[in-house]
Amino acid sequence: MDKGNVNARDGVLAHLEMLEVQAQGAAMKQQEKDLQEEKLTRLKARVMELRLQRDELQAKVNLQEKKQLEKEGTASDPAQASHKTVLQWKIKNLQAMLQVFYLTGISGKLTRHGVCFYISTAYEGTYLDSYYLDLLTKSEVQIYHHSVPHFIPLEQIAKQYLQTDIRRFLSVLSDHLNAYVGRRYQADQLQEHFSDQIKGTLWRNSLCNLLVFNYDMPSKSKTFPFHVRLVYGNLCHSLPTEVTISCTPDAPASLTETATAHTHLFRSMPLHKAFHSLSSAGETLDGTP
Amino acid sequence: MDSDICQVYEDEIQSLKEEIKLLSKKYEDSQQESTYFSDKEILMSVKSLQRELQGESEGHESAADLQAQLESLETDLSFLMKLTGIQFTGLSKKTLERTGNKTVRKYRLSGSCCSLSFQLEFQLLEMQNKGNVSAAITDLSITMEPRGNSDLDNxxxxxxxCGSLLTFFRSLSSYAEWYEHRRCTFLHFKEKYPDIVSLPEGLLGDYILLRNPKASGFELMIVWKIHINEKGKTTPVLDLLTKVPKQVLDQKMAAIENAPTRFRSMLLVVGIEEAIENLVNIFVSER
Incomplete structure (x- = not known):
């Protein structure tokens, strides 16, 4: 009986405790729900606000388009434009012109202690890396910071021209950088578009003036009988000065002649274009009975 | 369930923000592209802003900022033009296509490099990719004045x-540099030896004549052409032509016939200026 009483008492307490926990839980849930709802309302309001903003902007753009269609020439409306608007327009215009210098390969801006140049590079119409060169121009011109890769003979070029002829200095450096980037681009293109004709990856040094790889004619045996070594002796050029093609010992003798023909092709044409022309030549050969 | 709804709203907010960014960029670009202010209008605005600045000492920071910004941009631009020799006189842009990370713009650009003027049209495709911008030129068309130089035309x-705009500018710059160098050299000799040196085609022509002021009929013509190959490599080519009266020719046949060859080898050894100086001295010593 006693025992039962104790149990019953315990049971009541436990029950009460349980109720309390439940109530707490419910309160928390309610709180969470409130928070959630609050968040939802906030989000809804934000969405509405943004939608409105978008619609207004869209209307502005539409109006602008309509206006431009109405008066097809472009004329300013000086009566309406404030002096500030005019200046802001001019500033943007100047900024755009400075940006165009990026396309010319050499751009820059004056700094407090000298001048910072940007040398951009391109292969044909594709712009590639650009490098900066921060110069101090006190009594003597000094290179303060730069992002030119270490394997470009910057120091040597600087020694030759930096103090005497800055234009020449930039032009020579630009030739080096463009040639390097051009060689790298060709190797990348080859790897990307003709990987099935190349055994593994082609080997190149950091300056990309030495490339070595084994290759095969398109859709052939996949034995990769040609071994080629390209040396770019002129660091300001992106065509090789030395092309050596050898055939694997077990290759048929007729291939030696093909290799000689390829030598000429590689010397006179960018690498990926040479492979392109090999492929198209291969196709026409296959096509004729 | 609720958090799903929240996610839906959050996604919409994100996409609305993107859309707004794109639209406002489009609006700004179009506003910039469709407006034009003349230099006169700009000057007037600068002046009247300066007046405003003088009148009141406070509350015009933004106007002062604008002016400072304008000045620094103009300094940068004139510095670059002087350095590269490339002068831009006109630029217009039109945005043809714009999506999230891709923009295509049509450019019209005119300018000059020494005495050569150019007009370019091209499309610039810019792709934004994780903070990197890649750019490519297509549909490049170039008009140059004066025409008729077959080298340059090629x-x-x-x-x-190839759409190789960068190479075009780099080569034009070095071509123009030779042009300028030739002009300076011709000017130098004309000023130093006015009675011996003459420039029938002016300073921008590609030859000078050396005449003996006493013995008429004896002339040396130094032709200095500037060649540019298809890839844009510039090379100066100098040559010597002689015009000699018959009696002199009979006497000194060998010397005169060899003169052009000697001149060419002299160029390699001592350089252009020195070689011309040596030729002029033939006449100076005879004087």
Whole structure:
């Protein structure tokens, strides 16, 4: 009986405790729900606000388009434009012109202690890396910071021209950088578009003036009988000065002649274009009975 | 369930923000592209802003900022033009296409490099990719004045074909540098030896004449052409032509016939200026 009483008492307490926990839980849930709802309302309001903003902007753009269609020439409306608007327009215009210098390969801006140049590079119409060169121009011109890769003979070029002829200095450096980037681009293109004709990856040094790889004619045996070594002796050029093609010992003798023909092709044409022309030549050969 | 709804709203907010960014960029670009203010209008605005600045000492920071910004941009631009020799006189842009990370713009650009003027049209495709911007030129068309230099025409059409705008500018710059160098050299000799040196085609022509002021009929013509190959490599080519009266020719046949060859080898050894100086001295010593 006693025992039962104790149990019953315990049971009541436990029950009460349980109720309390439940109530707490419910309160928390309610709180969470409130928070959630609050968040939802906030989000809804934000969405509405943004939608409105978008619609207004869209209307502005539409109006602008309509206006431009109405008066097809472009004329300013000086009566309406404030002096500030005019200046802001001019500033943007100047900024755009400075940006165009990026396309010319050499751009820059004056700094407090000298001048910072940007040398951009391109292969044909594709712009590639650009490098900066921060110069101090006190009594003597000094290179303060730069992002030119270490394997470009910057120091040597600087020694030759930096103090005497800055234009020449930039032009020579630009030739080096463009040639390097051009060689790298060709190797990348080859790897990307003709990987099935190349055994593994082609080997190149950091300056990309030495490339070595084994290759095969398109859709052939996949034995990769040609071994080629390209040396770019002129660091300001992106065509090789030395092309050596050898055939694997077990290759048929007729291939030696093909290799000689390829030598000429590689010397006179960018690498990926040479492979392109090999492929198209291969196709026409296959096509004729 | 609720958090799903929240996610839906959050996604919409994100996409609305993107859309707004794109639209406002489009609006700004179009506003910039469709407006034009003349230099006169700009000057007037600068002046009247300056007046406003003088009148009141406070509350015009933004106007002062604008002016400072304008000045620094103008300094940068004139510095670059002087350095590269490339002068831009006109630029217009039109945005043809704009999506999230891709923009295509049509450019019209005119300018000059020494005495050569150019007009370019091209499309610039810019792709934004994780903070990197890649750019590519297509549909490049180049018009140069004056025309008729077949070398330059070949170079221009090969640049157009490849879209190699950068090479075009780099080569034009070095071509113009030789042009300028030739002009300076001709001027130098004309000023130093006015009675011996003459420039029938002016300073921009490609030859000078050396005449003996006493013995008429004896002339040396130094032709200095500037060649540019298809890839844009510039090389100066100098040559010597002689015009000699018959009686002199009979006497000194060998010496005169050899003169052009000697001149060419002298160029390699001592350089252009020195070689011309040596030729002029033939006449100076005879004087």
């Amino acid at each position: 170079f221009v059409s090969s640049s157009e074909k």
